[in-house]
Amino acid sequence: MSRGAWVQHRTRDNPTMNLLSVLIVSFLCFTIIRWYTETKKKKYPPGPPVRPIIGNILKAPSSGAWYILTDWFKVYGNLVFLHGLGNRILVVNNFEIISELFEKRWNNYSDRPKFTVAGELMGLEQNSFSLSPYGPRWREHRKLVHLAVNTRAIQNYHGIQEDVAAILSSDLLRSPEHFLEHLYLASGRIVLLVTYGIFAKDIKNPYIVDAEECMEILGKALNPGAYLADIIPILKYLPSWVPFQKEAQEAKIKFHKNAELPYLHVKKLISEGTAPQSFLKDLLSLDNMDPDFDHRAMWVTSVMYGAGTETTFATSATFILAMALNPEVQKKAQAEIDRVIGTDKVPTIADASKLPYTMAVLKETMRWHPPVPLSIPRRTTQDDTFNKYFIPKDTVVIPNLWAISRSVANPEQFNPDRYLDKNMSSSIPDPSEWAFGMGRRICPGRYLAENSLKAIVTGILATFDILPPENEIILPEFTSTHVSYPKPFRCQIRPRSQEKEQLIKARVLEVKVT
Numbered sequence: 454m455s456r457g458a459w460v461q462h463r464t465r466d467n468p469t470m471n472l473l474s475v476l477i478v479s480f481l482c483f484t485i486i487r488w489y490t491e492t493k494k495k496k497y498p499p500g501p502p503v504r505p506i507i508g509n510i511l512k513a514p515s516s517g518a519w520y521i522l523t524d525w526f527k528v529y530g531n532l533v534f535l536h537g538l539g540n541r542i543l544v545v546n547n548f549e550i551i552s553e554l555f556e557k558r559w560n561n562y563s564d565r566p567k568f569t570v571a572g573e574l575m576g577l578e579q580n581s582f583s584l585s586p587y588g589p590r591w592r593e594h595r596k597l598v599h600l601a602v603n604t605r606a607i608q609n610y611h612g613i614q615e616d617v618a619a620i621l622s623s624d625l626l627r628s629p630e631h632f633l634e635h636l637y638l639a640s641g642r643i644v645l646l647v648t649y650g651i652f653a654k655d656i657k658n659p660y661i662v663d664a665e666e667c668m669e670i671l672g673k674a675l676n677p678g679a680y681l682a683d684i685i686p687i688l689k690y691l692p693s694w695v696p697f698q699k700e701a702q703e704a705k706i707k708f709h710k711n712a713e714l715p716y717l718h719v720k721k722l723i724s725e726g727t728a729p730q731s732f733l734k735d736l737l738s739l740d741n742m743d744p745d746f747d748h749r750a751m752w753v754t755s756v757m758y759g760a761g762t763e764t765t766f767a768t769s770a771t772f773i774l775a776m777a778l779n780p781e782v783q784k785k786a787q788a789e790i791d792r793v794i795g796t797d798k799v800p801t802i803a804d805a806s807k808l809p810y811t812m813a814v815l816k817e818t819m820r821w822h823p824p825v826p827l828s829i830p831r832r833t834t835q836d837d838t839f840n841k842y843f844i845p846k847d848t849v850v851i852p853n854l855w856a857i858s859r860s861v862a863n864p865e866q867f868n869p870d871r872y873l874d875k876n877m878s879s880s881i882p883d884p885s886e887w888a889f890g891m892g893r894r895i896c897p898g899r900y901l902a903e904n905s906l907k908a909i910v911t912g913i914l915a916t917f918d919i920l921p922p923e924n925e926i927i928l929p930e931f932t933s934t935h936v937s938y939p940k941p942f943r944c945q946i947r948p949r950s951q952e953k954e955q956l957i958k959a960r961v962l963e964v965k966v967t
């Protein structure tokens with residue numbers, strides 16, 4: 454057979470290839486026409502140099518993006534625009550502009566982007582309301598979450614949070630070298646108890662292991678340039694044996710299992726009449742006639758668990774790192790706790806309001822290394838103009854929280870006094886106003902998270918000294934994942950005195966959660 458006849462024969466026999474070629478050619482034509490008409494007419498915000506058709510979109514970094522985006526901020530300013538191949542990304546590097554867009558212009562900036570891989574192929578757009586479009590389904594899910602974590606409801610969890618913090622202290626006493634595991638377990642325990650009423654005995658608890666795997670997958674998938682299919686959506690039609698398709702299918706199954714297993718467990722306990730108090734139990738006892746309600750309750754609970762564990766862990770691990778590196782700050786906070794609360798007690802969550810310096814340490818922890826440096830992106834639903842720049846419909850908007858965190862004097866310095874010194878504090882936006890996002894999609898779990906962190910931080914400072922390892926310098930390094938936390942490091946965590954050791958042992962005996 455001649456070469457030409459062979460090619461003809463192969464193409465005739467392969468309808469997938471035929472369809473794919475037509476799709477690719479149509480996509481390219483569409484992109485060229487759109488690129489030409491758009492770039493000639495409009496004044497976009499500045500950004501890295503563009504090339505025909507691909508623009509500058511392929512420069513979108515795939516991990517640790519906040520460092521690169523913040524370098525661009527120094528070159529291009531508060532708004533940085535990437536576009537090409539039918540995509541547009543706007544990076545916003547300034548607190549006031551993010552508030553203007555997300556809060557005042559919320560009706561155009563509350564949607565989420567279409568993540569082809571995480572949203573469509575992994576099924577999260579349908580099920581996980583944190584990625585779902587702004588609309589009735591999102592509203593239904595968000596209403597349910599609000600029931601569990603509004604400012605009044607979270608007061609019911611103080612006992613759980615203080616007890617878990619007490620167990621954490623006892624774990625740190627027993628094996629301080631495993632402090633990162635203990636912190637992860639404590640963060641998971643709080644959310645697992647609140648959402649499902651389940652007490653995780655150790656880090657190998659299957660729900661904790663499953664959720665950790667899911668967060669790892671999601672962490673990768675949410676980075677702006679992680680999958681080419683997010684930039685060229687037509688690639689989603691590639692056959693199922695292509696590596697990213699296989700990854701997405703496996704992830705979809707994992708996410709479903711992660712939502713279903715604890716849900717089925719709680720349902721079983723409810724039917725046996727032995728289910729402890731939990732958010733899911735409350736939801737399932739609501740008299741709801743909607744046939745979809747159980748499915749919604751299952752996913753809402755799972756999303757809360759996923760969103761709450763890693764972020765709380767990231768903040769508490771950053772806190773330990775900051776304390777090991779800043780002994781004077783640590784001593785000052787310990788002195789405040791001893792003076793205000795006394796040396797024979799562990800502070801409660803209610804005590805936190807009496808501890809301004811210690812709370813400034815917590816704020817500075819969230820600023821020094823924000824746990825979610827690029828938040829979760831949004832998408833414009835209409836064309837907009839800001840400062841004479843054109844922001845088209847369907848632009849992915851990334852609020853660069855990392856850039857906000859660096860917008861203070863000496864950003865690498867860990868200095869809680871920024872929030873207390875009157876000359877400095879007015880110029881620094883409090884991290885509780887931006888580290889949890891802004892506007893309609895602001896983190897619904899922020900009050901719960903803040904209380905967990907208050908219990909963990911004050912509990913540790915009251916009873917332990919955190920020191921760098923002997924004869925070793927700690928070089929602070931962080932993961933490049935969507936939720937970013939310190940890479941494993943060593944430090945010494947020792948009870949401040951024998952009395953403190955006794956205090957930890959006595960407090961853990963009073964724990965009610967099991």
Ligand code: HEM
Pocket residue numbers: 582583584595598602644756757758760761762764765768824825828829830888889890891892893894895896897898899901902
């Ligand atoms: C230190 C801890 C936490 C941090 C730093 C954090 C940060 C964030 C950020 C930056 C967003 C994106 C908001 C936006 O689009 O503007 C978010 C969304 C979200 N967070 Fe948190 N979060 C934390 C803890 C929690 C907890 C404990 C829960 C639940 C119990 C939770 C549940 C959620 C959910 C469900 C969303 C999606 C909201 C939506 O799309 O409507 N988070 N969080």
